[in-house]
Amino acid sequence: MSRLIQNSIRNTLFRLKPPPSITLSSTLTNNLSTSPEPSPEPPLDETSQSSAIWNVIIGRAGDNRVVSEDEVFHRLSDDPLCKKVNLSDTLLHKLLHRFxxxxxxxxxxxKWAESRKAHKNNxxxxxxxxxDxxxxxxxxxxxKEFVEKMRCDKAVTLNTVAKIMRRFAGGGEWEEAVRVFDRLNEFGLEKNTETMNLLLDTLCKEKRAEQARAVLLELKAHIKPNANTFNIFIHGWCxxxxxxxxxxxxxxxxGHGFRPCVISYTTIIRCYCLQCNFIKVYEMLSEMEANGCPPNSVTYTTIMSCLNAQKEFEESLRVATRMKRSGCEPDTLFxxxxxxxxxxxxxxEEAERVFRDEMGSVNTSTYNSMIAMYCHHDEEDKAVELLREMESLKVCEPDVHxxxxxxxxxxxxxxxxxxxxxxxxxxxxxxLSLDESTYTFLIQRFCRADMCEWAYCLFEEMISQDIAPRHxxxxxxLEExxxxxxxxxxxxxxxxMKTVKLTAPVK
DNA sequence: ATAGGGTTAG
Structure with a gap:
């Protein structure tokens, strides 16, 4: 379903516009800054190589046809710039991800990549x-054709099998997922607890706990479940x-001789959290302690995040206090x-103290929270100071957030x-490339600042980047x-608005 | 892929 929508967006977008030139916000940034610096011409790095290929593939001259794989192949093969591209495994991976x-x-x-290197590595x-x-x-x-080819090359790995099963189950073809399991030996893989858990987890994650249950009952005679097996089901039911x-x-x-572990309990606690059933959450916490299975950092973080979502910040801080009292080792996410x-x-001040004195390691999210906090309290100088600190310490890099x-x-x-x-x-x-939320945010703000020319500029850029705007x-x-x-x-x-499948408003 | 982050309000 979502694929159909995305494909239709893509195809419709191509109909709207001549080939996009990927010049990110250049007009905008140059015109808004008082002293536009001349940006030096970059060498043909990975990004521009990728752009070159991208442009060739989608550079169809405003026609309505869906381009076949052979046509893409020929376009790439015939393009002089693409011939010069040094196609590394990383670049290939990036391209596939993009498509x-x-x-x-x-x-x-x-197909083009294969034609380029007769002696391919991996x-x-x-x-x-x-x-996938x-x-x-x-x-x-x-x-299936691909899988068969891979089977003949003895190239099917556990990872391959996981992907196939997940896609089958996600596409409503859960019987096919089970059939892949049945054929594991043909792929040179073993039917054991690990691969059975893989199948069960796939089914559970795709909301097929009932089917997973049926599979387990059938396989139980041959393959022994382990503690993971049950945790997978707990997650599936939750x-x-x-x-x-x-x-x-x-x-x-x-009954099978396994004791529920912190993962089992935390999974259920999260379920209660999502139901806003905090009575049960605290009951479960006590039960864990009583059962000699003390909650850990993940457990406490889960509860706090849910309380925060309810804007129960003081209660959330009480949970943090409880955690510290329990002697549980905090981690970065906590x-x-x-x-x-x-x-x-x-x-x-307390946030600053935790940030400076208590935390061992920090990441981008840590800085993002601090920067957002300073901005929210109109202390932008401190926010910018932290951004510069990120840049100089290089422990982690800034992102759009x-x-x-x-x-x-x-x-x-x-x-x-x-x-x-x-x-x-x-x-x-x-x-950084601007994402949907950044574009949406900027367009809103420019409209409100009575600068809808810039908003419109970004709107066009968004579409040329293949990002669908929200309705x-x-x-x-439009109003502006x-x-x-x-x-x-x-x-x-x-x-x-008439031709593109627009993104629905969030929630 | 056996569990856990956030954003955007006057």
Missing amino acids: RDDWRSALGVL PTEAYDTAV ILGKAKKWDRM KANRVEEALWTIQEMR YNCLIHTLARAGRL TYHPLLRSCFKRGDVVEVGRLLKEMVTKHH RTCLLL VKKKSMLESVERIEHV
Whole structure:
């Protein structure tokens, strides 16, 4: 379903526009900054190689046809620039990933890649990806064809099998997933507890706990389940919001001589959290302690995150206190959550203390929480200071979320020059590409700042980047360009709204 | 792939 939508977006987008030139926000950043620096011409690095190939593949001259894999193959083979490209395994992987929703192009790229290197090193990974892409597109026959070829080459690994089973189960073909398990020996793999768990987990993750149960009953005589097996089921039942069955699985687990572990309990706690049944959450916590299975950092972080989602920050901090009292060893994800909680509770100094003195290792998320906190309390200087610290310490790199609060502050101050400067920094210094949420956010803010020309610019760029705008974003922008009588833009937006499958508003 | 982050409100 989602593949169909994405494909239709892609195809529709290509109909709308001549080949996109991937010049990220360049007009915008140059025009908004007071002193536009001349950007030096980059050498043909991996990114530009990738862009070159990308442009060839999607550079169809405004026609409506869906391009076949052979056509993609020929275009790439015939293009002079692509002939010069040094096709490494990493680049191939990147390309396949980029075409993960477009199996025709992906197969064309793979065929071209194979033609380029007669003595290839290790095709298995690319094949695994191809199988995955075909499975995602529910091109079962083509997928099976690939698998057969891999079987003859003795190239099927556990990873391959996992992908096939997952795609079958996810596509509603769970019987086929079971059949893959039945054929494991043909692939040179063994039917054992590990591979059985793989199948069961696949089924459970694709919301087929019932079927997984049936499979287990059938296989039980030949393959012994282990503790993981039961945890997989606990997760499966919780995912289906059937906590009763999850609790019953704990008993079943005991019946097989396994003791429920911290993972078993934490999974159920998370389920109660999502139901907002905090009475049961605390009951379960006590039960864990009583059963000699003390909660760990994951357990506490899970509870705190759920409380935070309910804006129960003080209660969340009480959970953190309880954790510290218990002597449980905190980890980075816990600290990130704690910092976020303290920030939202308005306790800046405490957050700073945790950040500076308590935490052993930090990551991008840690900085992001701190930066968001400073921006939220109008201490942008400190926020920028932390950004510079990230850049100089190089422990972790900024991402788009690092910049969101900073951008928000600029708009709040009405400093669009700074907006342009930051965008340029994101793109040129950190090689970040704007994502859907960033585009949406920027378009909204530019509209509100009565600068819908820039908003429209970003809208066009978004579409040329193959990112579908939200319905609400279109409506907002449409209203603004109408006010300014930007007739061509009005027409374009209306056309996009009619032809592109828009992203629904979140929640 | 046996468990756990966030964002955007006047």
